Amino acid sequence: MAQLGLIGLGKMGFNMRERLREAGHRVVGYDRNAEVSDVASLADLVAALEAPRVVWVMVPAGAATRQTITELAELLDEGDLVIEGGNSRYTEDAEHAELLGRRGIGYLDVGVSGGVWGKENGYGLMVGGSTADVERAMPFFDALRPEGPREESFVHAGGVGAGHYAKMVHNGIEYGLMQAYAEGFELLEASGVVQDVPGVLKAWQRGTVVRSWLLELLVEALENDPELAELEAYVEDSGEGRWTLEEAIDNAVPAPVISAALFARFASRQENSPAMRAVAALRKQFGGHTVKTKVTD
Numbered sequence: 001m002a003q004l005g006l007i008g009l010g011k012m013g014f015n016m017r018e019r020l021r022e023a024g025h026r027v028v029g030y031d032r033n034a035e036v037s038d039v040a041s042l043a044d045l046v047a048a049l050e051a052p053r054v055v056w057v058m059v060p061a062g063a064a065t066r067q068t069i070t071e072l073a074e075l076l077d078e079g080d081l082v083i084e085g086g087n088s089r090y091t092e093d094a095e096h097a098e099l100l101g102r103r104g105i106g107y108l109d110v111g112v113s114g115g116v117w118g119k120e121n122g123y124g125l126m127v128g129g130s131t132a133d134v135e136r137a138m139p140f141f142d143a144l145r146p147e148g149p150r151e152e153s154f155v156h157a158g159g160v161g162a163g164h165y166a167k168m169v170h171n172g173i174e175y176g177l178m179q180a181y182a183e184g185f186e187l188l189e190a191s192g193v194v195q196d197v198p199g200v201l202k203a204w205q206r207g208t209v210v211r212s213w214l215l216e217l218l219v220e221a222l223e224n225d226p227e228l229a230e231l232e233a234y235v236e237d238s239g240e241g242r243w244t245l246e247e248a249i250d251n252a253v254p255a256p257v258i259s260a261a262l263f264a265r266f267a268s269r270q271e272n273s274p275a276m277r278a279v280a281a282l283r284k285q286f287g288g289h290t291v292k293t294k295v296t297d
């Protein structure tokens with residue numbers, strides 16, 4: 001069995017450590033939160049591993065990932081390998097690979113899908129980097145992915161950046177699928193024709209064309225709260241949808257569904273949209289149509 005250093009023991013990394021250990025690997029985990037960490041510092045993590053080392057970085061994308069990679073470039077030795085599994089923008093991978101490569105340290109970028117259910121169900125993995133590095137990390141990939149044929153949950157998608165590129169597009173698709181289910185849910189609710197809305201979605205889980213894991217998760221959410229009344233209609237985004245659209249524009253690829261899904265999220269954050277106030281004002285101006293005015297006391 002192989003040994004791995006795992007940096008970042010949050011929602012993803014914590015469960016990944018469990019799954020890797022269950023598969024028999026020796027995992028040394030580091031997190032700023034001492035309660036979950038196996039070692040006190042990055043330097044201690046590096047010292048606890050026998051060379052040549054493999055270190056998996058699973059910290060939030062952006063500044064935290066960049067900082068960790070920069071520190072690792074100092075701490076690790078020639079022949080070691082860094083795997084970056086966060087939801088990073090693929091353009092950052094070339095910089096990370098270059099920084100580490102100068103010290104003779106290998107680099108793989110990995111898109112990891114599966115969320116909080118990954119420990120139980122396994123993670124879908126999309127990898128970018130050299131074939132030799134991918135082969136070296138394969139015991140860890142095999143432990144993390146679901147059982148079954150490798151090619152159904154794992155891909156060596158291309159060179160550095162290809163893993164995160166594949167994950168970016170995956171998440172763009174995720175936005176579109178979620179939005180489609182959500183709009184269907186609202187229409188079922190709004191029409192009043194269907195008496196049992198959660199029941200309809202539940203019945204779509206087997207046999208239908210639109211059955212999917214996302215649908216199952218929606219059914220589960222509705223089981224606890226049939227009208228989702230406990231939630232605010234407010235949706236954040238972490239970047240992947242925006243990057244997907246930027247790529248779509250750069251490549252002149254029409255992506256109307258993903259754009260609509262991203263913009264729906266932006267709209268969800270506006271309590272009183274300036275644009276829609278402008279539309280109301282214009283209808284009033286040219287047509288004398290009624291508008292709603294704010295109640296002030």
Ligand SMILES: O=C(O)[C@H](O)[C@@H](O)[C@H](O)[C@H](O)COP(=O)(O)O
Binds near residue numbers: 112113114174240
């Ligand atoms: O495949 C996955 O496991 C998910 O996509 C995961 O990566 C995460 O839940 C998204 O990053 C959320 O993305 P947004 O915050 O942009 O919705």
